[in-house]
Amino acid sequence: MCVYILDLETMLEVLTYHRRTGVLSADLPSGGPMLKEACHLEIMVDRGKVRSCSITDQNGHVLMENEQALQMIKSLGVIRWRLSESAKKAALQELPATAAARSSAGVPRRLVHLGAEHMASWPRLYRSVYALIDGQTSLERIARMLFVMPGVVEQVISDLRSIRVVDMD
Known part of the structure; x- marks a missing residue:
């Protein structure tokens, strides 16, 4: 698992350039004007292309997904991302x-x-x-x-x- 501390746009540029496949995720605490509760971000990436995106609460309920979720995440700025490739790479193909x-x-x-x-x-x-x-x-x-x-x-x-x-x- 790799860890990156980047904004979403830069993170996606890196994944696209290297044609990476995996699950990009981050856990964010509550607080701030955008996040009223702690949440989990998850973006499925296949060879550098976003296939799905979701923001879920602590119970796993989907708060936002796909384009709406991507726009929200872009507005958050720099995030500590985890990229997990090994376990899910084959499944994403x-x-x-x-x-x-x-x-x-x-x-x-x-x-x-x-x-x-x-x-x-x-x-x-x-x-x-x-x-x-x-x-x-x-x-x-x-x-x-x-x-x-x-x-x-x-x-x-x-x-x-x-x-x-x-x-x-």
Whole structure:
């Protein structure tokens, strides 16, 4: 994971120049005229191009997304960014047609209902995916709701299946 302390426009120029792929994220405390509460910024970048952007609150609820979120982030000035490439780089690449079809075919369902205290150590994405699993929403729909590639959600669900908290129908 790389850390950068730059404004968004400069950060995106660096990523574009180097054609980097990954997840650009930052956690911001509350305060100031723009942010009434602490929030998490996340930008999915594929070979230097922004694919999605979101601002979420501490509970993972989306406050702003895509163009509106980008404009807000640009107005914040210099931010301490984290760029995570290794875990999500492959998932952000275009999926082969067979993998995409396999991903969207299943509907995940919970095997157990966990409270927040049980998920406290989970990454934000895992908590978000788990929260959206209701036995009716497809894997592909969950990916669209979270603005991530289906392969990312497929990997999260695979990990959650390995600890026996969800399964696929």
